[in-house]
Structures are given as C-alpha cells and as structure tokens.
C-alpha cells in the first residue's frame with residue numbers, strides 16, 4: 639500500500655485523498671483545502687457539480703505547494719455528457735481551478751438504460767473525450783465514477799484506453815463486492831467516496847468497540863479498513879482537527895479477525911444514491 643497506489647498506466651496516486659463534496663464554495667472550501675494541504679494531503683478530489691472548484695484552485699494557489707507534488711481530480715457532470723460538451727467542461731474546470739493540467743478526470747455518473755435508449759453511446763462519446771484529453775497530455779489519468787459492471791462492460795468493448803479508476807460509494811456495511819471484483823480483474827483502481835458513511839457510521843457500536851482496541855477513532859478505523867481492502871479512501875472533513883486525524887492511520891494495522899467483523903457488517907451508512915436509480 640505505502641503512500642501511493644499505482645494506476646494501470648504506472649502513474650502514482652497518493653493513497654488517501656481529501657474529499658470536498660458538500661464543502662461550500664468560498665471561505666469554507668478555501669480554508670478546508672488549505673488546511674488539508676498544510677497537514678500533508680497531496681491528493682484533492684473535487685467535481686464541477688460540487689460548485690467549489692474556484693475555491694479549491696484558490697487554496698492550491700495560496701498554499702504555495704509545488705503543483706507537481708499534488709494530485710488533483712475532478713469530474714464531468716451529467717449535463718455535459720458527450721464528446722464536445724465534455725471537452726468544454728474540462729476547459730471550464732481547468733480555468734476554475736487555475737490549473738493547466740489535471741491528474742485525474744472522471745465521468746461523474748454513468749448514463750443508464752433507465753434514462754436513455756442510447757446510454758451506451760453516450761457513455762462512449764464522453765469517454766472518447768477523456769481519451770482525447772489523455773492523449774493530448776492535459777490529464778495524467780482518466781476514469782469513471784459510480785459505474786457498475788453493467789455500465790463498464792459495454793464501454794470496455796469500445797474503449798481504446800482502459801479506465802484507470804472507478805470511484806464508488808464504499809464503507810463498512812456497503813462493500814459493492816461484485817463491482818470491486820470486476821474492477822480488480824480489469825486493473826481499475828477503486829476509490830471510496832463516503833468512507834465514513836457521510837458521518838453516519840461514527841456512532842456504530844461495532845466500529846466503536848474495534849476502534850477503542852486500537853486506541854483510534856472510528857473515522858481512522860474506517861479509513862484504515864478501506865486501505866487494507868486495497869481501496870483508496872476519500873474522507874471529507876471541514877474541521878481542522880479531523881482533517882489531521884484522518885491522515886494519521888499509518889501507525890496501526892487492523893487484525894484479520896477485526897477486518898472480517900467489519901467486512902460482515904450490515905449497511906447503515908448508505909447514501910441511497912444507486913447509479914441505476916438516481917434522477918439526475
């Protein structure tokens with residue numbers, strides 16, 4: 639595991655990313671991202687639809703961190719699917735972030751058969767734009783988010799570049815095993831959004847008891863559990879103490895029997911946002 643995962647194109651990606659979903663544009667996101675960068679995070683995950691790319695960009699700039707040391711991810715939103723709109727959306731994202739390249743660009747949600755007759759074509763057209771950006775060297779890696787095997791399979795038949803990442807909801811009680819196994823088989827790194835169940839898991843008694851044994855917080859336990867399962871966690875916090883705490887997970891290892899107990903947990907933190915059922 640170490641400090642990085644290696645993507646299927648050999649690019650290294652820092653093994654814990656700072657999630658920025660639900661951190662408001664302006665002061666809140668500028669302060670949170672600056673705090674993350676000074677604390678030691680090298681990997682920031684944002685998206686056009688979060689509405690906070692300008693603040694993320696401002697924080698990166700003001701932090702004075704060397705751009706080459708950072709790993710910045712963003713995502714194309716659902717209203718911009720297709721080849722031309724995606725290229726345009728990418729330009730807007732770069733401009734808002736005040737950057738001249740991205741490290742990773744993702745399709746935020748798949749077009750699905752419940753929404754479109756030509757959903758496979760739409761996903762492929764969006765993917766072609768990502769392939770083009772990758773070939774042009776404007777992004778170092780490309781991938782998917784919230785894609786399940788049934789959405790990835792048709793894409794793989796047409797793609798000339800294999801996705802490097804799939805970012806899905808993943809937390810104790812919601813392991814999406816079929817999707818993770820599919821991604822592992824295809825050498826696609828899985829990233830976990832809502833690794834703490836958006837905070838809902840922090841009061842879980844099973845997790846509290848295990849965390850206590852290691853003298854760690856439930857948040858730290860969840861983050862380490864994600865890593866030990868070979869998945870890249872993207873914890874979000876806007877609180878300096880928690881931002882720091884979420885990075886302090888290198889000084890303990892969860893024993894196999896505790897991993898098993900967590901792996902067996904029933905769902906209690908799920909967002910309810912299923913890719914085939916969302917209405918956005």
Ligand code: A2P
Nearest residue numbers: 832833834835836837857873874875876877880
């Ligand atoms: P806050 O942003 O107010 O600090 P997830 O990463 O699963 O989306 O969870 C994010 C939620 O968990 C946010 O509400 C965040 O609160 C909270 N959170 C993040 N890290 C911690 C922590 N170390 N301790 C307690 N709550 C945390």
